[in-house]
Amino acid sequence: QVQLVESGGGLVQTGDSLRLSCAVSGGSFSGYSMAWFRQAPGKEREFVAARRPTNSNTFAADSVKGRFTISKENAKNTVYLQMTSLKPEDTAIYYCAMGRPITSTLSSASAYNYWGQGTQVTVSS
DSSP, X not given: OOEEEEEOOEEEETTOOEEEEEEEESXXXXXXXXXXXXXXXXXXXXXXXXXXXXXXXXXXXXXXXXXXXXXXXXXXXXEEEEEOSOOGGGOEEEEEEEEXXXXXXXXXXXXXXXXXXXXXXXXXX
């Protein structure tokens, strides 16, 4: 059974950096797109960033472009989200997801089959 476990969340200040990790167990993420989503209180889950399996192309939401980077380490079956220049509006629960979306659905949560339990990121002003 595939499991995704996020870690690395915490309380930081505006302008700080943080790196989230997503460890995949029970299977390999080879051939799957990996993505990060986030959900703030009272808001819908939103796309943050994704990485394709074949050509390793990465995509990011406009709100985080230039500040957040998704990467992976195949040997550890782990995906990372490096977050820099954090803002209070980045405060949310961050979820790791794995699936096989087509390009047009890469940012759609419904296109991903496997999800982690989430890790809280809080950015204080």
